Amino acid sequence: MDQFPPIADHGLIGDLQTAALVATDGTVDWMCLPRFDSPSVFGSLLDRRGGHCRIRPARPYRSTQMYFPDTAILITRFMTDSGTGEVVDFMPPLTDRSPTDNHRLVRMLRCVRGQLSFEFDLMPRFDYGRRPHTTHILPDGAVFHAGDQILTLHAVREPDDARLARLQVVGGGHVHGSITLEAGQVRGIVLESGARTAPRALRVAEVQGLFDDTVRFWHTWLAQSTYRGRWREMVHRSAITLKLMTYAPTGGIVAAPTAGLPEQLGGERNWDYRYTWIRDASFSVYSLLALGFTEEAADFATWLRGRYRAHGGPLKIMYRVDGSWDLREEILDHWEGYRGSRPVRIGNDASGQLQLDIYGEMLDSIYQADRRGLRIGHQGWHDVVDLLDWLTTNWDQPEEGIWETRGGRADYTYGRLMSWVAFDRAVRLSAEHSLPGPVEQWQQQRDQIYEQVWDRGWNPHRRAFVQHYDSDVLDSSLLRMAQVDFVAPQDPMWLSTLDGITDELVTDSLVYRYDPLAAPDGLQGSEGTFSLCTFNYVNSLARAGRLDQARLIFEKMLTYANHVGLYAEEIDLTGEQLGNFPQAFTHLSLIDAAITLDHAMDSARASDPLQFAGLLRS
Known part of the structure; x- marks a missing residue:
């Protein structure tokens, strides 16, 4: 990253075992796996070489950020001269209460008006950037290996898509890609830790189901609140x-x-x-x-x-x-x-x-x-x-x-x-x-x-x-x-x-x-x-x-x-x-x-x- 964003320019998402910060420019710049107190995989909030996952338009933009009402689902909206799009970030809650190495970060891409080209960079840096990794591009995503740690990128696409995006490995073993969407189209990526299988293509309906389940979880939980006050x-x-x-x-x-x-x-x-x-x-x-x-x-x-x-x-x-x-x-x-x-x-x-x-x-x-x-x-x-x-x-x-x-x-x-x-x-x-x-x-x-x-x-x-x-x-x-x-x-x-x-x-x-x-x-x-x-x-x-x-x-x-x-x-x-x-x-x-x-x-x-x-x- 070229510079450090203000601390307040972030939203928080999580799955009740770990959490991630997402900046208003679409960058996940802090995430530890598999727990809150585990070493970071994304740490560019503290060091510009500390690792990040960035998704943003390929052309000049202005952005805003909001939560989907009464949930921990974060929506970053991008406005450009060619169209408007959104990155919808969330982590499906882990409700069985068993510690796990398997965590998912869902990043849904939507074009809501016009046409929008997104670029993304995925640059993990394991163990606070102290552990090297290898990168493998596969038909439906990519895999990052750092000893016993694995981070998998799954594509979110439809059967008639040629690919999610044009993926390529660039210096330092990170992945760069791009995709152009028309109004109404939804695609994206899912980052998964601890997966022992190859990347697979997820359909939009499958990811939408994860979104709906996550909304339901947070709405059900919040419904317990007895607060009826002014704020x-x-x-x-x-x-x-x-x-x-x-x-x-x-x-x-x-x-x-x-x-x-x-x-x-x-x-x-x-x-x-x-x-x-x-x-x-x-x-x-x-x-x-x-x-x-x-x-x-x-x-x-x-x-x-x-x-x-x-x-x-x-x-x-x-x-x-x-x-x-x-x-x-x-x-x-x-x-x-x-x-x-x-x-x-x-x-x-x-x-x-x-x-x-x-x-x-x-x-x-x-x-x-x-x-x-x-x-x-x-x-x-x-x-x-x-x-x-x-x-x-x-x-x-x-x-x-x-x-x-x-x-x-x-x-x-x-x-x-x-x-x-x-x-x-x-x-x-x-x-x-x-x-x-x-x-x-x-x-x-x-x-x-x-x-x-x-x-x-x-x-x-x-x-x-x-x-x-x-x-x-x-x-x-x-x-x-x-x-x-x-x-x-x-x-x-x-x-x-x-x-x-x-x-x-x-x-x-x-x-x-x-x-x-x-x-x-x-x-x-x-x-x-x-x-x-x-x-x-x-x-x-x-x-x-x-x-x-x-x-x-x-x-x-x-x-x-x-x-x-x-x-x-x-x-x-x-x-x-x-x-x-x-x-x-x-x-x-x-x-x-x-x-x-x-x-x-x-x-x-x-x-x-x-x-x-x-x-x-x-």
Whole structure:
């Protein structure tokens, strides 16, 4: 590729075991096989020689992109002076939940007006471009061999077609081809991994059947949603995005399907997010439960139980999607990085950190699932009791914290807050279902944490809760204090904290995690505003009764979504999206903020119609 497209110039497709990014110029520039956390086959998003599959018109064009309504099927439309065409990209969902090496990426080509000539280039680069391959052109497609890895190109054509296109192998073992279509014609290609047979010609009707089945899957899944609020399209797009990041065989949910996308262009904050964090996945389950999706919560509970039983003791903060925990970090020195942002890291050394908050997020998701009818089982409860035994003797110690800084451990207020949540939710579950356990001890631990946070987490000079004890640094992770019921949402001390965050960490409604100059994090450079924190800010404002401000910020935040409603991790000063994409954190917090704001606005309308009318005009 000649240049790197903006991070936001992509849509996401997937089959519930892996995913692909498709740019608005028709290029698949990121895809890992056979799983989210496997080595890439297409990686030109991080290196121009990293491999891609590009389909676009042979003449000058302009393009737009959209999702087929209420699905994860992506349509890239091309307009030229000779006609209009579409590339319809999707991956048939793998619903049997068995891990497989066999995945299909369907790329249907349509001419909808006039005449259009498409060109395509298929340039796989296996194992992050480190493994060579051979290329074989056959009558109905092509095969790429890289040791035990196989990628097959199947032609989509009709019997009277001479060939799909004029295929030829060009330098570097990639395939180039072209095809001209008239209005109404549909052709295309199917890329298949792990196939052990020769390429075969697929008929248009067969591929149309795959399209119909994929539409049916997504419509059936989305029909479970109970959300009837004001922002249904954005909330449902976020729900679909979270589902796309779910590894169906185990129920693990990745933080993002990408690695190495920078938090600062040209900087070193480039991390691999293709793993299941206890925190992120618990938040995702919480948000999906709030929309009425219960299957994902049950699957994640099974995944969690497997992680604990695999080695006992404290949980790791993250795992691979299959539950293993070898995430040794390494650097791809041969890759240039997105717009020169190096190093490109795969693996994640933060997996060895101590982050005490994960137990609170896990217990809160279990508690929310219980409230929606998903009762915890006998063995699952005993696992919880064992984990809380560990937390009882370990919560009061320094840790690395939620943001995974690399500047050493501290007594983070957020870690204590979520430890309080862990004990509190266990006490509630025990009381509601008469479950056995050392409840008095849990209550004592819960109350001790409560008093400690109010005593040491509150800084009287700043008139705010602070990032860690004995500091005066504000941290937007604490925006969750009211959401988890630790503090009343209109408590004066909480409102003072909210005001402090507004003054120091908010810029034109966008929220930074913390000030790295005030709280060095062991890394060079800076970062953009953190979109999770912005939506949590909306949530806090709504709970505090500041509805006009909350709604304005929420609506402004929606304008930062990309053209198909997706968000990366951060937003920079120019409004450009930064960090891994799309980000589960951002989409789950959008859902939470929308639900909270809906509820607050409905309550305002019921209690004071005149005030509500003023809110609508603001």
